[in-house]
Structures are given as structure tokens and as C-alpha cells.
Amino acid sequence: MTTVVLFRDDLRVTDHPALHEAVSHGEPVVCLYVLDEESEGVRPLGGAAKWWLHHSLTSLASDLSELGVPLTLRRGPAGKVVPHVVRETGADRLLWNRRYGGPERAVDAGLKEWAGENGVEAHSYAGSLMFEPWTVSTQNGDPYRVFTPFWRACTSGPPPREPYPAPSSIDHADPAPASEDLVDWELLPTHPDWSGGLARTWTVGERAAHERLDEFLDERLPRYTQDRDVPARPATSGLSPHLRWGEISPYTVWHTALERAENPGKFLTEVGWREFSWYNLYVHPDMATENINPKFDAFPWPPLDEDVLAAWQMGRTGIPLVDAGMHELWETGAMQNRVRMVVASLLAKNLLIDWRLGEQWFWDTLVDADPASNPHNWQWVAGCGTDAAPYFRIFNAETQQKKFDPDFVYVDRWNGRQEGVEPIVDLKESRAHALELFKSL
Numbered sequence: 239m240t241t242v243v244l245f246r247d248d249l250r251v252t253d254h255p256a257l258h259e260a261v262s263h264g265e266p267v268v269c270l271y272v273l274d275e276e277s278e279g280v281r282p283l284g285g286a287a288k289w290w291l292h293h294s295l296t297s298l299a300s301d302l303s304e305l306g307v308p309l310t311l312r313r314g315p316a317g318k319v320v321p322h323v324v325r326e327t328g329a330d331r332l333l334w335n336r337r338y339g340g341p342e343r344a345v346d347a348g349l350k351e352w353a354g355e356n357g358v359e360a361h362s363y364a365g366s367l368m369f370e371p372w373t374v375s376t377q378n379g380d381p382y383r384v385f386t387p388f389w390r391a392c393t394s395g396p397p398p399r400e401p402y403p404a405p406s407s408i409d410h411a412d413p414a415p416a417s418e419d420l421v422d423w424e425l426l427p428t429h430p431d432w433s434g435g436l437a438r439t440w441t442v443g444e445r446a447a448h449e450r451l452d453e454f455l456d457e458r459l460p461r462y463t464q465d466r467d468v469p470a471r472p473a474t475s476g477l478s479p480h481l482r483w484g485e486i487s488p489y490t491v492w493h494t495a496l497e498r499a500e501n502p503g504k505f506l507t508e509v510g511w512r513e514f515s516w517y518n519l520y521v522h523p524d525m526a527t528e529n530i531n532p533k534f535d536a537f538p539w540p541p542l543d544e545d546v547l548a549a550w551q552m553g554r555t556g557i558p559l560v561d562a563g564m565h566e567l568w569e570t571g572a573m574q575n576r577v578r579m580v581v582a583s584l585l586a587k588n589l590l591i592d593w594r595l596g597e598q599w600f601w602d603t604l605v606d607a608d609p610a611s612n613p614h615n616w617q618w619v620a621g622c623g624t625d626a627a628p629y630f631r632i633f634n635a636e637t638q639q640k641k642f643d644p645d646f647v648y649v650d651r652w653n654g655r656q657e658g659v660e661p662i663v664d665l666k667e668s669r670a671h672a673l674e675l676f677k678s679l
Contacts, residue, residue: 340523
């Protein structure tokens, strides 16, 4: 028997349940990655995400080659490409780790249906979330809308399973199916190549993900609670893009932190927020385009001023902390978490620009932009998402500056203090106006 293992946002060999199951049979394995931006509803990747994907696939191909099996690359709608590879290789087993977005679940359901009709075993596994959405609900059976009770429900039950080890070797199908050339996918920017800052900031791949986790636990976690809101300090784990692409699993992060750290609770709560984002995407498949709270469908967004949006995107608002954050984003494909909240709040609540336009900009520029966390966090800041009293939460960029970067260390690092640039909005007046509009809902 030959098994096809389908890789998606799980570009690793350690704690990969589908790969672990395939190898346990001791039979030939085909490792397949399909770049699918054509299936109905599947969201095409942004530019920074494509850059990361190229290097992550390169790393995965190298790791698999060391284990004895090539990585087969194909491009197109998965519902057509995967059956073609199964037939091409004569495989009789198809395995993957589950996904939780609406279009992705539809694709996977279609593959299971095809497999059942054609005598192919098809099985899926939990590899990307520790607490799958359909296993967590209130006593009434309703979905949770607030994080704290959601996370309490998750952590009061059985602990997440232990991670699976990486295989020591993998038998490959002979002959191996032909692979497309990754370079032909043109995932890397060329005209112009704006990715120099990403390359200087990040090392991509599974090995780098584990090294980053080790460094965080050894050096940063002891001061994580005190420093995580201070943008000038390298306090956070930097694991979000590695988790987004599945170069490391949440199970590995969870158990490694508990084994090696004295008190990782606050950090693991942030891992829980990632789980909550995916939970909400499962409940609200259109979260990137539709308000979770339908009351906000009536919010009176004013006509868009393209120049104001461009000033925000390019870090030319005249508000130092915001501009520094947007410069950091453009240079590194990431932004410190508190600054993310500040720049998002300014766009949606002071500039009164629809949060969806900010979400789209982050989708294109963040290396860790995923279909769940990106829109979920934008809706949380904008006030239309999951929260108890959302519209009062308006981050004042100047107050945040004084509290978390009083000496302008972060701002000066990212050139946020630009001489002669006047703020494009009065923070106090715009806050009052926003509150009036929110109250009208």
C-alpha cells in the first residue's frame, strides 16, 4: 500500500500526526504539497506570506530529503490535483491534518467523499489546534463569545496530547511522482524585491522554529509578563509565523514550555488566544469580511479618503508610535503586539476607516497573517468582534507612547519621529466623535 500525506499549513516533520500515521505502516509514502488558491472561497496569500511559504517549503523539502522522501509540489484546486496524484501513484490511503476555515473544510470534505467513492482510505487528524472547535461549547451548547470562559473550558478538561516524534526515516514511493519547480510559482518578489528586511529578520523553517522556542524559554520568558507590552524590548516569543505555517505545533510549544519553564501561564494564555481565533473562524467562516456582531453592519463609515489610508499604510500619520509600527511592519513583516492594537485602533476608531481595509493591509504585509488571527484581532480592536463592552476600547496612541515607550527607544529605532509632520487627526476630538457613533448603534 502507498500513502499520500497532504501537507498544508503544517510544514514540519516533528509532531505531524498524518505523517506519523503514514510512517507507522512501514509502507511507501508520498509527501504532497498543493498550492491551492483556486478552490472556491480560498483566500489568495499576501506578498509577505508568499515569501515565507517559499522558504518554508524549501526547508521542508530538505528535511524530508534527509529522511529519504522527496516533497512533491503541485499547483491548482486541491479537489482535482490530489485525486490525480493518488491515481498517478496508485495510492490507497490519503492522510492529512485538519483545517478549520469554511472553504478549506469544504475542500477536505470533498476529498473524503471522493476517496470513499473510489476505494481510497482517507483519514484526518488534529495537528494544528489543541482544542478543536466542535469540542468546546457552553453548557447550553452555544459557542463562547469571550476568551476567558472559553480558555477555562479548554484547560479544565484533559491536557493536550504529547507531541509525536519525528520519523527516523521514510520509505518513498518508486517512482516518485513528478514535482513542479518551486521557482516557477514565483512566490518571491522580484520587481522590486522588497523582501530584504524579511530576510534580515527571520530564519524560516522547522529547525529555526525550535531554536526560537528554546531561546525564548531560556532568555525571555522569565521577564515575559513585565516586558511583553514594552515594544522596545525583545520580550515576545516570535513564534507566530512558525505556528502560522505549522513549522512547529502548538502541542510542542505547550509541552516544552510546561517542562522547561517555571511559570509559563501568561505565555500559554497567548497560545490560547490563537486557539480562540481559530474557534471563532470555525463559528464565523466569513470573519474577514463580515462583522461578528451584526449590529455593526449599520455603522456609518464615512466615505474613504485614499490619502489618509495611504498615510496610515506608509507610516506618515504624524503620530510617532503609529508610524514606527507601520515602518516596523514594512521592514520585518511583523509588529510588536501592543503596537498592532494601537495602529489598528487609530485606523478604525480615530480615522474611521473600515477595519476590513486594515485587515487587508496586514494580510498582505504580515508574515504571520493567517485566516483566523488576523481578522479576529482586527474585529476585537474595531469593537465588532468577540467582547463584552467593546466600543469603549479606544487606544490613545500618545498615552500608549508615554506609558510603554516613554524614552522613544522603539519610535527612534523605526524612524517614527519625523520632523515637520503634523498629525493627520486630533486624537481627543476623533475619539469623542467615534464614541458618539458607536453609542448610536
